[in-house]
Amino acid sequence: MTFETSGMDKILLRNVALSGYRKPTPVQRHAIPTVMAGRDLMSCAQTGSGKTAAFVLPVLHQMLQMGGPAPAPSTGSTSGLSSRFRCSYPTYLILAPTRELASQIFSECRKFCYGTGIRAAVIYGGSENTREQLRAVENQVDIVVATPGRLLDFIERGRILLANVRFLTLDEADRMLDMGFEPQIRQIVEACDMPVIGERQTLMFSATFPREIQRLASDFLHDYIFLAVGRVGSTTDFIVQRIEFCEDHLKREMLLDLLNSIPGLTLVFVDTKRAADALEDFLLRHGYAASSIHGDRSQREREDALAAFRSGQTPILVATDVAARGLDIPNVAHVVNYELPSTIDDYVHRIGRTGRAGNQGIATSFANEKNRGIVRDLIELLQEAGQEVPSWLYTMCQGPAMRSGGSGRPGRGGRFGGRDMRRESGAPRRGQFGGAASATAATRDEPWGGGNWRASGGSAW
Template sequence: METKTFAELGLSPKVQAAIEAAGYSTPTPIQQAAIPVAVTGRDVLGIAQTGTGKTASFVLPMIARLETGRARARMPRSLILAPTRELAAQVAQSFEKYGVNHKLNVALLIGGVSMDDQVRKLDRGVDVLIATPGRMLDHFQRGRLMLMGVEILVIDEADRMLDMGFIPDIEKICKLLPPRRQTLFFSATMPPEITRLVSQFLRDPERIEVARPATTANTITQRFRFTADGEDWVKRELLRDMISTGNVKNAIIFCNRKRDVAILLKSLQKHGFNAGGLHGDMDQSARTETLDKFRNGEISLLAASDVAARGLDIPDVSHVFNFDLPWQPDDYVHRIGRTGRAGREGTAHSIVTPDDLKSFKDIEKMLGVDAEWIGEPPSQDDFADAGKRKRGRGGRGGRPGAPREGGRSEGGRGEGRGGEGRGESRGASGRGDRGRRDGSADRGRDRQPEKRASASAEAEPIRDNGSGEQPQIEAAPARQPREERPAPKRSEGRRSEPRRERTAPAADVKPEVAADVPRAPDSPRAAPDSPRGAQRGDNRPAAQTSRPARPARPAGGGDAADSKSAVSAFAGNVPAFMRRPPRAVKAANE
């Protein structure tokens, strides 16, 4: 391809002046091919590896096209979608750098910051809206954003959008935009899902491919180091040795899991290294502060998850270390693309364990070249046994019988909306606690028969029969029969017919207390000469005194009478719904 200057790409004089002020003179291959097409308003499909200047290839033509026109409140003129907060913030910085001669209003919609400030910017009207898909849809659903005025749509790092599960959100957003628009679509790889998305939402795009998809830059020296022991402490010791002997100016160290980032950071700081950490569970202010310190040289080592694998433009990174070899070959390309940018030299070192050999073969096949090893390479037996080893802690070879820690990695779809990591928040602690609770409950149920056995009688001790089988509990001696007690005397006057089913008394009928039932004249409690009986008889209503009397009790029934007297005294404390309703007494001749 013939080398051109920025003056030959069709950009406006103001944009060219900003480029010269930023210190750039020669465009990269992707910029030479994409900018002239984008300036005309045609759709562009750009395919190139990381570190080739894709961001400027859409920022510069957008500034040139947005020079004329005015933004209205809540109706942005252009929309740029990025997979992570860091990449969105980096695009915003590019507009500040190249748009110094323009009065363009730029709004950044990302998670982790106040929504009120974002709403105020939207109300004033923005020319360029840069957002992560989750936060942008949140504003749209709240009625704070209208998309019918978007003239230019940019989807950056589309393959990363696919990895993070944003493709449904991208489809929803594209359907909300006006059909007459310009779409600029950039990706480092072209999986089938991305190809389908391109055919659905781009109109006759100009395909610009400056390098074979999923390839690494030629300026990066790649080496691998094999260790037969996959323990984390062995890998950390090996990493410290590689950093100390490798003439490392600054480096990004990638881990597959967020918890491993924290453990590695603590280990590096303990051994005197100037290190910081970056992963998806950190709040936005801490992430931004750590990145700024790494860019400014305040920290020289950055332990990071795959949240830092895409789009971060840190110009002068000398080394990239893969503490954990990524599971997907594309992630390897993006990780080591943080070094060797813009034509600079870079070095990438990766630690390989026996459990990583299958992933290593996929990476080597994608690269198309033989790997260069530091020290002894793995043997043919190691490759033959790859994938057959029993995984230990955290999915890597560990101590036999070591507890496995649960959780999802941050790589792939472990990242959440707007670049926020929703990784292994549900880890071993939740399931382990539940398991302990279940286990304790089972043990409690197992102990219940033992408690009942000990409570029933003097249980015999458990004796081992010496055969190695489960010891049995000897049967307790049979209980001695109780002495037969005489049955309680029953009143002869009480009816012996079977009881009827009890029913609750009606609401308007007052249940009678046994003491208020009239008795026969020969009853001692109802004697006329009794002052209490006479007084009660005088005061009772006529409706009660006219009730038929019960049969007289025979003489000598003192025990039954005393028992009835106790029942009468207790009946006053019985709730109404438990009392037996009064029943008519049959005469002897009925």
């Protein structure tokens, strides 16, 4: 399948071309026709594989084919917050775990919606932007991209009603469960007047799908297609992974050596907010243009830091895991795990910020005896990806802690969940797609035209 032969609306094809997409990635090639056919979908794909376009484009096509959103249900009242003119009845709801990812998805939606008459809005946590987001949904919007907590807040305020939702996407579903959002997600899907299974089309996308996520899929999806692109939970072939033994007191010196030897945008991961602030201050004092993002930063500060990083104004960004999943920062040349995460899942998502869209990238990780708990999984991942495994890492794996069971949790196969659970349970399935993982599409963050997204010249609703 190519974009031109996909059967998508001509306006969408034009917007795809303006976005710089030349040919679909594997996940797009399989997911787009599946979603356009109206099937529910659970997709496992590597980070950087173009998942956003894979779910936004085919849903937009179906929305255009519908001729417009359904009329708002009668509320029995013409006053108050439940009025049509004070709230929105979206046709398409997209849930994401973080405000950064929600903003990124919204940016892609705006580009693909250009000239279609379809309006989108994004809502996420942060007291500094509540009023602006309330104004955005006062007049009907057709697509809402949201984090679960802020969406529930707007539902409780009567500003968003879900009775008209015909399409639902959960992006980075594993991350949402990791962050404890399952109760909020279930409340949104099961207790807020959203059409039930079979009356809406539901899509779940993530880089990993452990058993917990597949159980969630069985509750939310109807007779779904399971799409696994590449080896689930692995890394792309475009990333060169390096593991360096480094004691804690030598990490700053080694980081400076890396920054001096590898040019380009560098993303440095640490575990805590305090460590992020301290490392940013150290780099600034040594003359390096650096910034940091973490949970204590305001939304404006985080957006400004990301914008400066993307533009190269501050080519070094120190981050906690708030930026690890879902964020699409183009042209990151180097990811440094200054502090290794405790799980291989987080390692995969961190280094997936480089080597995106077919570009080459380098991921360097500092490791020492404190990181024994991840060593066995790390060796397995490096071997699967054909990467060099240092001899000292094998030695560390043979230590007493590792022989006794290491971290005490299941191995990677059980956590990443690369198999469709319905095969084991004997439940019937109607189809399954698979493919090799690579990413070839180029993306840009800038929408075109600006102004009113119900622009003329398209299929205005």
